[in-house]
């Protein structure tokens with residue numbers, strides 16, 4: 001009897017896992033790139049203030065993943081270690097928060113970037 005109960009519970013557990021709702025995948029091109037274009041690229045494009053100061057160009061995926069002249073600012077799978085996320089989420093001194101000298105991005109938009117990084121910062 002005990003064995004049957006254990007087996008039933010295991011089945012329920014396995015089935016439960018299979019049915020767990022999948023977290024929606026964030027798309028780089030549909031969700032993240034438009035936010036970056038809107039909030040960052042005016043300064044982080046060739047010749048822009050941000051690009052001149054940091055070397056960070058935000059016009060395409062490869063440039064974003066390349067980061068600044070000091071190295072990557074997006075660490076796939078680890079938003080809190082990603083300078084990109086820290087700068088937009090206000091985890092830094094307000095004087096260096098991004099977008100520079102402007103109002104912070106909305107919480108919903110910041111959360112999209114966070115999820116995208118957590119999901120592996122894919123070019124999807």
Ligand code: HEC
Pocket residue numbers: 036039040041042043044049050051053054056068070073083084087088095096098099100101102105
């Ligand atoms: C109004 C211009 C402007 C906008 C808009 C802007 N930046 Fe910047 N950004 C700068 C300047 C200027 C610097 C260099 C000075 C500094 O680090 O504070 C910089 C530096 C950076 C750096 C390098 C920081 C470091 O520690 O080396 C990153 C990363 C960055 N910006 C990301 C972003 C992101 C992401 C956005 C969009 C959410 C953004 N920036 C929007 C002007 C801007």
